[in-house]
Amino acid sequence: MNQEIERRRTFAIISHPDAGKTTLTEKFLLFGGQIQVAGAVKSNKIKKTATSDWMEIEKQRGISVSTSVMEFDYTPDGKNIEYKVNILDTPGHQDFAEDTFRTLTAVDSVIIVVDGAKGVETQTRKLMTVCRMRKTPVIIFVNKMDREGRDPFDLLDELEKELEIKVRPLSWPINQGAKFKGVYNIYEQKLDLFTPDKQRVTEKVEVEIDSEELDKRVGEQDAEKLREDLELVDGVYPEFDVETYRSAEVAPVFFGSALNNFGVQELLNCFVEIAPSPRPTKAEEREVQPEEQKFTGFIFKITANIDPNHRSCIAFCKVCSGKFQRNQPYLHVRQGKTMRFTSPTQFMAQRKSTIDEAWPGDIVGLPDTGGIFKIGDTITEGEQLHFRGLPSFSPELFKYIENDDPMKAKQLQKGIDQLMDEGVAQLFVNQFNNRKIIGTVGQLQFEVIQYRLENEYNAKCRWEPVHLYKACWISSDDEKELENFKKRKYQYMAKDKEGRDVFLADSGYVLQMAQQDFEHIQFHFTSEF
Ligand code: GDP
Numbered sequence: 001m002n003q004e005i006e007r008r009r010t011f012a013i014i015s016h017p018d019a020g021k022t023t024l025t026e027k028f029l030l031f032g033g034q035i036q037v038a039g040a041v042k043s044n045k046i047k048k049t050a051t052s053d054w055m056e057i058e059k060q061r062g063i064s065v066s067t068s069v070m071e072f073d074y075t076p077d078g079k080n081i082e083y084k085v086n087i088l089d090t091p092g093h094q095d096f097a098e099d100t101f102r103t104l105t106a107v108d109s110v111i112i113v114v115d116g117a118k119g120v121e122t123q124t125r126k127l128m129t130v131c132r133m134r135k136t137p138v139i140i141f142v143n144k145m146d147r148e149g150r151d152p153f154d155l156l157d158e159l160e161k162e163l164e165i166k167v168r169p170l171s172w173p174i175n176q177g178a179k180f181k182g183v184y185n186i187y188e189q190k191l192d193l194f195t196p197d198k199q200r201v202t203e204k205v206e207v208e209i210d211s212e213e214l215d216k217r218v219g220e221q222d223a224e225k226l227r228e229d230l231e232l233v234d235g236v237y238p239e240f241d242v243e244t245y246r247s248a249e250v251a252p253v254f255f256g257s258a259l260n261n262f263g264v265q266e267l268l269n270c271f272v273e274i275a276p277s278p279r280p281t282k283a284e285e286r287e288v289q290p291e292e293q294k295f296t297g298f299i300f301k302i303t304a305n306i307d308p309n310h311r312s313c314i315a316f317c318k319v320c321s322g323k324f325q326r327n328q329p330y331l332h333v334r335q336g337k338t339m340r341f342t343s344p345t346q347f348m349a350q351r352k353s354t355i356d357e358a359w360p361g362d363i364v365g366l367p368d369t370g371g372i373f374k375i376g377d378t379i380t381e382g383e384q385l386h387f388r389g390l391p392s393f394s395p396e397l398f399k400y401i402e403n404d405d406p407m408k409a410k411q412l413q414k415g416i417d418q419l420m421d422e423g424v425a426q427l428f429v430n431q432f433n434n435r436k437i438i439g440t441v442g443q444l445q446f447e448v449i450q451y452r453l454e455n456e457y458n459a460k461c462r463w464e465p466v467h468l469y470k471a472c473w474i475s476s477d478d479e480k481e482l483e484n485f486k487k488r489k490y491q492y493m494a495k496d497k498e499g500r501d502v503f504l505a506d507s508g509y510v511l512q513m514a515q516q517d518f519e520h521i522q523f524h525f526t527s528e529f
Contacts, residue, residue, distance in 0.1 A: 001323065001359070005290050008361035009275050010086040010318075012103055015113035016121035020143040023258040024113055025070070025087060030261075031268055032072030032085060068303065068316065069363045071346065076269040083272040086363060097126065097441050098423060099301065101393060102375060104130045106300040106318040108361065109137040109275045111267075112163075116142045116149035116176065116255070120162035128163045133526075135248040137276060140167065141267055146194075146257045148177035153232070156253065166250045168237045170270060171263060172229055173255040174222050181218050183255050183263055184209070184226055186233070187240070187270050193217060194262055242274050278361035281320040283378070284386040288321050290360035295322035295330065298387040299377040302368065302422040313422070314345070315366045315373040320387065324358040333378045333385060341366050374421040392496075392527035395426050395439025398468040398504075399446060402435075404460035415457030419449055420497055428471055428494040428502050437494065437504070439471055469507050473500055473527050478520040485518050496527065 015021040070087045088107055090100040104110065110131055112124060131138055140159060142152075149155070152173055159167050170187040173180065182194040191207040191214065207213045209230060215223040244250040254270070256263020278290040281298075288296055301316040317324075329338045345365035346355040358364045366373070378387045403412050416436070420427045425446075426439045440446060446463060453459045471494070476482040486493055486501065494502045503523065505511035515523055 001293075002291060004084075004359040005361065006277050007082060008084045008086065008277050008359065009109070009272055010088065010107055010278060010361040010363070011109045011111060011271075011275060012088045012090055012100075012107045013111045013113060014090055014100065014104075014124070014127045016115070016118075016123040019113045019115040019118070019121070019124075020258040021090075021113050024111075024141065024143065024264065025089065027258055027261050027264040028085070028087065028268055029070060029072065031265055032074050068301070069346075069365075071362075074268070074272060076272060084361075085272065086361060088363065097123070098393065098425075100127060101130050102300050102423060104134065104136065106298075106316070106363065107136065108277070108279050109139070111271065112138055112140045112251075113143050113258070114140060114155075114159070116144045116155065117147055119150060119155060119158050125162055128165070131248070132164065137246050137248050138165065138251045139245075139267070139271060139275070140251050140253045141258075141263075142253060142255045143258050145173050145176050145183075145255050145262070146180050146260055152229075152255065159251070159253065163251070165248070166244075167253050168240050168245075168250050169233055169255075170240060170252045171254045171256070171266065172226065172233060174218055174226055180257075181222060183266075184230065185266050186230070187252075188266070191217060192263065192266060194257075194260070245274060246276050278320075282388050284388055285384070288385070288387075290321050292321040294381040294383070295324050295328075296320045296378065296380045296383070296385060296387075297324065297364070298379070299366075299373045299375060302373060302375060313368040313370075313373075315368045315377075317364045317366055317379060319358050319360050319362045319364060321360055322381070324362070324364055326354070326356045328381075330379050331382050332372070333380060334374065335372075339372075339379075343367060371418055371421070375423040392426055393441070394471055394473075394525040395441055397440050397443065397446070398437050398466050398471070400435050400464040400466050401438050401449075402462045402464055404462040408459045411457045412453065412459035412461060415453045415459050418457075419452060424449060424452075426471075427497050428504065430504070431493045431495060432491045437466055437468070437471075467506050468504050470505050470511060470525070471502050472505065472511070473524040474503050474521055475501075475524065476518075476521045481518060481520045485514075485521055489514070498527075500527065 013021050013025055068089050070089065072085055073082050074085050075082045088103050090103050104127070112128070114120060114124060142155060156167050156169065171183040171185050173183050175181055180194055182192050184191055191205050193205065205217065207217060209227060218226070240252060245252055254263055254267045256267065258264060280290065281288045297317045297319045299315045299317055302313050326344055327340050327342055329340055332339050343354050346353060346358065355364065376387070378385050401416065403409055416427060419425070428437045428439060430437060438446070438449065450461055453461050474482070474485065489503060492504045494504055496502050503514065505514065511523070
């Protein structure tokens with residue numbers, strides 16, 4: 001079992017849309033032998049479509065089911081360990097950022113792709129916040145070096161400042177854009193020369209940094225510049241220490257071009273070597289070690305089937321400890337029920353197949369024919385465990401949801417409940433007027449909800465505007481002040497799905513005043529506290 005755990009690398013590649021996540025993922029799969037030609041992996045990006053074109057969006061959503069987890073075995077050249085790589089895909093569209101946040105709870109590390117010309121963009125900054133909260137180790141890949149970009153030193157400064165993490169370059173570019181000649185691999189002390197060609201792998205040469213060979217290869221001027229840069233790198237950045245990476249204090253940085261397959265294998269080789277194998281998982285009751293004999297796992301994502309005649313879902317379960325086995329009786333802790341899973345699946349680049357067993361770090365797909373699982377559910381061999389760490393973020397957009405077909409009130413209620421369990425959006429019930437408010441991070445989610453209610457639950461809803469700035473969870477050690485607050489703000493108090501108190505602030509000013517007037521009350525912008 002220890003061997004199985006040791007060789008697993010479960011991670012996500014994250015980026016701002018268009019930085020090159022899909023391209024990099026595809027190149028990884030090429031090295032893993034999962035696909036033979038470039039272009040075989042579909043981007044699961046949901047492109048902006050007209051509201052009327054719902055089937056199109058559903059079709060695009062469907063793609064993300066099969067490419068949700070990509071796994072392959074990989075042995076770097078000259079090594080005799082076979083790694084099992086599990087890449088968890090995340091939706092590119094920012095309206096589905098919640099999905100990505102949740103996926104980050106199931107990974108042991110992350111690779112962040114940054115566009116070398118654009119630097120750190122909004123989505124990257126947000127995702128990094130989650131990594132910091134969870135102390136997830138990150139490696140940064142600066143992509144598109146074949147284009148004119150920023151000065152690498154400036155870029156590193158920006159990464160440190162914007163992502164709030166120390167960085168340590170492990171490779172260094174020789175020029176960029178049209179004059180890009182390659183990178184010096186600081187980690188392996190090798191020179192990787194660039195040949196701008198999509199199909200061919202780069203030429204690798206072992207060159208001493210002070211040798212004449214370097215001048216011959218890249219020209220005297222660039223060789224000199226490289227030596228100066230590397231000296232500066234060594235002066236400015238502390239020597240690379242794998243422990244500071246694993247404890248999420250320092251992020252190693254690689255430069256390359258995913259499209260040209262340049263710097264990608266170097267990244268992958270270093271990644272499998274230094275990235276952590278499955279880490280312990282925190283539960284309410286205790287910390288669970290991957291090496292424990294008994295199986296435990298939790299659901300971090302649920303994906304609906306796009307076929308309306310087959311209203312089943314797939315629940316994605318991350319194995320936290322022990323060995324998962326097909327057909328074994330397991331406890332669904334929230335429901336207090338014992339269940340057997342007859343057809344658990346694993347995911348390959350373009351297909352999924354039934355599996356008999358899975359190890360810590362693996363993701364198992366469990367078919368759900370309706371309402372069995374909720375995001376965050378724990379499965380064990382009998383122990384009462386509740387895994388933690390699936391935060392809900394304060395949504396950014398709010399609308400009242402109203403029933404538009406009085407005959408279908410029940411269906412609507414059921415639909416809303418299940419969609420919220422799937423984590424499509426968040427529901428708040430205003431305690432003053434009992435109206436239901438749906439909170440999302442993007443407009444698209446409202447459209448998805450309306451469409452799915454109609455198609456899957458035969459219910460009709462209508463949206464009505466509600467003017468809100470933020471919803472925040474409140475807590476306090478001072479019971480009296482909490483009661484007082486709730487009384488004073490009774491029109492603005494709501495309950496979330498778990499029955500927790502939520503304050504609905506209609507402006508930034510109101511929120512600020514509330515924070516000032518009620519010193520002993522904590523206002524939380526994530527529900528994990
Ligand atoms: P994602 O949204 O992060 O998944 O980005 P994609 O992988 O779909 O890439 C976005 C665009 O950037 C595509 O047109 C890619 O062909 C292009 N691209 C990706 N990597 C590179 C690169 O290294 N150099 C250049 N010039 N373009 C790239």
